[in-house]
Amino acid sequence: MERTVRFLLNGEVSQATLPSGLAVLDLLRRERRLPGTREGCREGDCGACLVLLGEPQGAEVRYRPVNSCLLPLGELEGRHLVTIEGLNPPSAPGPAPALNPIQESFVLEGATQCGFCTPGFIVALTGYFLGNASPDPESAEDAVAGNLCRCTGYASIRRAIARLLEQHRALPAGPALERCVGWGIVQPWMREAPARLKAMGPAAPAPASAAGAAGPGATAVPVLVAGGTDLFVQRPESLEDAPLVFLSEQDLGRTWVRDGRRYLGAMLPMEDLCGVPPFADYLSCVASGPVRHRATVGGNLVNASPIGDFTIMLLALGAVLGIRGPAAAGIAALRELPLRDFYRGYKKLDLAEGEVVEWVAFAEPGDAGFHFEKVGRRRHLDIASVNAAVFLRLDGGRIQEARLAAGGVAPMPLLLARASEALRGCQIDPQALPQTLRRALGLAQEESVPISDVRGSASYKRRLLKHLLVAAFLRLQPREIPEETALALLDGPTAGGPA
Ligand SMILES: Cc1cc2nc3c(=O)[nH]c(=O)nc-3n(C[C@H](O)[C@H](O)[C@H](O)COP(=O)(O)OP(=O)(O)OC[C@H]3O[C@@H](n4cnc5c(N)ncnc54)[C@H](O)[C@@H]3O)c2cc1C
Ligand code: FES
Ligand code: FES
Numbered sequence: 143m144e145r146t147v148r149f150l151l152n153g154e155v156s157q158a159t160l161p162s163g164l165a166v167l168d169l170l171r172r173e174r175r176l177p178g179t180r181e182g183c184r185e186g187d188c189g190a191c192l193v194l195l196g197e198p199q200g201a202e203v204r205y206r207p208v209n210s211c212l213l214p215l216g217e218l219e220g221r222h223l224v225t226i227e228g229l230n231p232p233s234a235p236g237p238a239p240a241l242n243p244i245q246e247s248f249v250l251e252g253a254t255q256c257g258f259c260t261p262g263f264i265v266a267l268t269g270y271f272l273g274n275a276s277p278d279p280e281s282a283e284d285a286v287a288g289n290l291c292r293c294t295g296y297a298s299i300r301r302a303i304a305r306l307l308e309q310h311r312a313l314p315a316g317p318a319l320e321r322c323v324g325w326g327i328v329q330p331w332m333r334e335a336p337a338r339l340k341a342m343g344p345a346a347p348a349p350a351s352a353a354g355a356a357g358p359g360a361t362a363v364p365v366l367v368a369g370g371t372d373l374f375v376q377r378p379e380s381l382e383d384a385p386l387v388f389l390s391e392q393d394l395g396r397t398w399v400r401d402g403r404r405y406l407g408a409m410l411p412m413e414d415l416c417g418v419p420p421f422a423d424y425l426s427c428v429a430s431g432p433v434r435h436r437a438t439v440g441g442n443l444v445n446a447s448p449i450g451d452f453t454i455m456l457l458a459l460g461a462v463l464g465i466r467g468p469a470a471a472g473i474a475a476l477r478e479l480p481l482r483d484f485y486r487g488y489k490k491l492d493l494a495e496g497e498v499v500e501w502v503a504f505a506e507p508g509d510a511g512f513h514f515e516k517v518g519r520r521r522h523l524d525i526a527s528v529n530a531a532v533f534l535r536l537d538g539g540r541i542q543e544a545r546l547a548a549g550g551v552a553p554m555p556l557l558l559a560r561a562s563e564a565l566r567g568c569q570i571d572p573q574a575l576p577q578t579l580r581r582a583l584g585l586a587q588e589e590s591v592p593i594s595d596v597r598g599s600a601s602y603k604r605r606l607l608k609h610l611l612v613a614a615f616l617r618l619q620p621r622e623i624p625e626e627t628a629l630a631l632l633d634g635p636t637a638g639g640p641a
Contacts (some may be wrong), residue, residue: 143385148342149218150196152228153331155338162216162388163367163381165374167191169215170225178226178261182290184211185375186433189289190258192265194272195435196222196335202319203335206413206435207269209288212374213436214367214381216388220342222335224328226261229268231326242327243309244268244302253302255293262289263299266432267306272322277310279303288430366498368409368441371433394440394500405464405503408440412452415439420512421455427516428452440499443481446489448556449526449549455514457481457547457557458531459504468496476500488553510535510543511618515610519597526550527597528606532614534565541568546582550597551590551607561586561611575622579615580631583608608632 145162148155151174158169167184170176170193182190191210195217196203203222231240241249244264254260263286270285271277282303291299313321322328364385367373373381394409397418404418413434415421428451429437442452443463461481466474481502484492493499511534518524528550535543544565546558561582568578592603612631615623623631 143383145216147215147219149220150222150335150338150342152224153329155342156223158215158218160215161382162214162386163378163384164215165211165378166193166213166215166218166223167210170210176225176227179210180258180261181211182258184378186212186288186371186430187290188259189262189266189286189430189432192262192269192289192432194222194224194265194269196224196339198336198339201336203339205269205272206411207266207285207432208436209371209432212369212371212433214370214374214386214388216367216386217370217390220339222339224265224268224332226265229264229328231329243325244306244327247302247305247309248299251298251302251305253294253298259289259291259293263291267303268322268327269431271306271310271325271327272318275318277307279307282307284426285431287426288432363495368438368444369411369436371429371437372441372445372447389438389440389498392498395438399506402506403503404506405501406439407501408438408443408499410439411435412437412439412442415452420459420507420514421452424451424455424514424516439502443484443502444491444493444499446485446491446554447525447549448488448552448554449529450555451514451516451526451529451549453481453555454529454547454549455512455531456502456504457555458512458514458533458545459507460533460543460545461502461504463499464501464503465493466498466500467494482557482559485554490554507533513614513617515613517606517610528592528603528610530607530610530614532611532618534618536570539570541565541570544568546586546611548586548590548607548610551592551603553591556590558586558589560589570619570622572622572627575615575619576627576631579612579623583611583631586611 143162144159146159148157167179167181170179179193180190182188186209192207193210194205195208196205229242231242233240244267248254248260266286266289270282313325319332323330362385364387366387366389368389389409394407396407397410398405412428416425439452442450463479463481463484464476465479466476479492486492514531516526516529518526526549530548533545534541544562546562548556548558564582564585565578568574586607587604590607592600594600612628616628
C-alpha cells in the first residue's frame with residue numbers, strides 16, 4: 143500500500159509516495175537512478191546493497207549500515223539515508239573523480255578489482271568509523287563480515303583496513319562525526335542532519351494497528367514488520383501491496399531491569415544486545431552487523447525458526463513473553479506466556495491474529511552459569527545446523543536450576559525438559575556430575591527428533607547435539623567435567639545413528 147514518506151537522502155530533503163513495502167534498494171536504483179548501491183543476492187547475504195540509515199537519537203543522529211534489499215521504504219520516514227554517492231567527495235574539474243580516504247585506501251591496496259562489491263565495503267567501513275570511538279583490527283574486520291567479494295581473496299581488503307586504522311590513529315581527538323568529517327570519509331553536510339530532520343516535523347500519521355493499516359472494509363491481512371530481515375527474504379513481492387504495520391513506530395526498542403528481571407523490548411535490534419549479558423559474548427556468531435542492526439529480538443522469536451540463535455538462548459534462560467492483544471473496548475490486554483509454551487509445532491505459535499509480542503523477560507542470570515554453542519557451515523552469516531544453550535544455577539554444592547535448549551533437532555526451538563530435570567539436584571562433584579550428565583545426554587537424544595536436510599543428516603545432528611552440550615559443560619564445570627571426562631562422555635552410541 144502506498145504511503146508518503148519524507149526523509150533526508152544524502153544532502154537533500156526527499157519525499158516519496160510509493161508502496162511502503164518497496165525495498166529501498168529498488169527506490170535507489172529504479173526511482174532515484176542512484177546505481178552505486180548494488181543489487182546482489184537480495185537476501186542480506188552479500189552486502190553489495192549496504193546503505194547508512196541515520197536515526198535521530200537525542201541531539202544526534204546514529205548511523206547504522208543496513209542491507210537496503212531488506213529495508214522497506216516505510217522505514218525511511220524521518221530518517222537519513224546515506225548512499226555511496228553521498229560518500230563521494232565533490233570532484234574537481236578533470237578526468238579523475240576525487241576519492242575519499244576509504245576509497246583511496248582500497249585503490250592503493252588493490253582491494254577493488256571488478257568493483258561490484260566495493261561500494262558495500264566502503265559503506266560498511268564508514269558506518270564502522272562513525273560508530274566507533276576506538277577502532278581496532280578485529281572489530282574493523284568484523285564490520286565487513288557481511289560483505290562478500292568474489293575477486294580479491296580478501297587479503298588486499300585486510301591491508302586497506304590496516305592502512306585506514308593507521309590513518310585513524312593520527313586523527314585529532316573529538317566526537318566521532320567530527321573526526322570522520324575532518325578525515326574526509328563523510329561530507330560536512332552530515333553535521334546538519336540532526337537539525338534538518340528535526341525541521342521536517344512530526345511524521346505523517348501512520349496506522350497504529352493492524353486493522354488501521356488494512357483500511358475500512360479491507361480483506362487483506364495486515365503484516366507486522368519488525369526488522370523485516372525475515373519477511374523481505376521470504377516474500378518481498380507480496381509485501382509491496384500488503385498493508386504493513388511498522389512496529390518501529392511503537393516504543394518497543396528498549397531494554398530495562400525491574401525487580402531482578404531483565405526486559406528486552408521486542409523491537410530491540412540484535413546488535414544492541416552487545417551490552418546485555420549473557421548475549422554479548424555470542425553476538426559475533428549471529429548473522430552479520432548489518433543484519434543485526436535491523437533484525438530484532440522479537441522477530442527472532444516470532445519468526446519461529448527451529449534454529450534461531452537468540453530463541454535458543456532465551457529458552458535456556460527461562461524467558462517469559464509479554465504479549466499485547468488487539469484493543470477491545472479501548473483496552474488492550476497484556477498476557478504473560480513462558481517462551482517454552484509459545485511454540486506449538488513447525489512455525490505454529492500461541493499468538494492470535496493482531497497480537498503483538500511487546501517484550502521478553504528473564505531473571506537476571508547474575509553468577510549463574512550460561513553457555514551457548516553453535517555449529518554451522520560458516521562461522522559468519524549462516525544459521526546453525528545445530529545450536530544449544532545451557533543454563534545452570536548452583537546452590538549449596540548442587541544444581542538448583544538447569545535448563546538445556548537446542549535448535550535444529552526438532553520442528554521448533556526445543557527446551558530439553560527431561561534432560562534439564564534430570565540435572566536438577568545433582569551434586570557438583572567429579573563422580574556425580576559426569577554420571578548424571580551421561581543420563582541427561584541420553585534423555586536429550588530421546589527428546590530430539592532431527593530431520594536430514596541440507597544442513598546435515600539426522601544422525602549427524604544428533605551427534606552434534608551431544609557434542610555441543612558436552613562442550614558447554616566442559617566450559618561451565620571444568621573441574622567436574624575435564625577434557626578426558628568430556629571425551630569419555632562423547633564415547634558410546636548416539637541414539638538413531640552410528641557411534
Ligand atoms: C543474511 C541473514 C543471516 C542470518 N543469520 C542468522 C543467524 O546466524 N542466526 C539467527 O538466529 N538468525 C539469523 N538470521 C535470521 C534473523 O535472525 C531473522 O531474520 C530475524 O531474527 C527476524 O527478525 P526481524 O525483526 O527482522 O523480523 P521480521 O522479518 O520483521 O518479522 C518476522 C516475523 O515475525 C513477526 N513479528 C516480528 N516481530 C513481532 C512482534 N513483536 N510481535 C508479533 N509479530 C512479530 C512478523 O510479522 C513476521 O511474521 C539471518 C537472516 C539473514 C537475512
Ligand atoms: S543484495 Fe545482497 S545483501 Fe542486499
Ligand atoms: S572486487 Fe569483484 S567482487 Fe569484490
